[in-house]
Amino acid sequence: MENHPYRAQDFKISGLKGISDRTVEMHLKLYEGYVKNTNMINEHLAEFIQKKKNAATDPGYSELKRHLGFEYGGMVLHEHYFGNLRAGGSGAPTKSFINATEIGFGGFDAWKADFVGVGSMRGVGWAVLYQDPVTHNLSNHWIELHQQGVPPGFKPILVMDVWEHAFLLDYQPSERSKYIDAFFENVDWQVVEKQLGSASATRPVG
DSSP: OOOOOOOOOOOOOOSOSSSOHHHHHHHHHHHHHHHHHHHHHHHHHHHHHHTTOOOTTOHHHHHHHHHHHHHHHHHHHHHHHHHTBOTTTTSSOOHHHHHHHHHHHSSHHHHHHHHHHHHTSSSSOEEEEEEOTTTOOEEEEEESSSSSSOOTTOEEEEEEEOSGGGTTTTSOGGGHHHHHHHHHHTBOHHHHHHHOOOSSOSSOOO
16 A cells, blocks of 8 residues: 655745744744654554554554544644745735625625634634635634634635744744734735635535
8 A cells, every 4th residue: 555645845935024034944843743743643554554453442543543633734734824924925915805805704804803813812723714615705713723623625715823833932922913913914915816716606505
């Protein structure tokens, strides 16, 4: 049985406004750890399958299965996070994204206030803007342990890491709002635009 490992992506995002290169370097190493652990768990699970020991009664197998979502989710969310950042950002949000926020939020400012509110919630986790694959409506979500709170099938449009490791070298824990401001200074709205889907639903709803 052939196993295809994941490879850490090479992100060129030095020189971010308000987020130091030291933080980025540390954060990228953490991301590489998620890639490594995802591959390692998949290799161990493949061994269980080959040896026909992939039974729910085996605590080793069960624990690996439970932990895979955390490592894999950490890998993917970090790829979205780094992927939607660019030194100095890319100017203003695109017209189509602004139009998309009209539905469900009433406009860009209201959407951003809600997104910032999610990112400012107590605890560590992620603020993620998702798009419903059926209605194509946008909604902001709080993701805790990478795999908890993820709406199945929804498409991530904008991802912000608000675990403390994302900003602790630059800001105090109580200064998360400054980090969030810095995050928006570096959003690549062209990437956000590419993540957006069609404006029409794929099948009738309601």
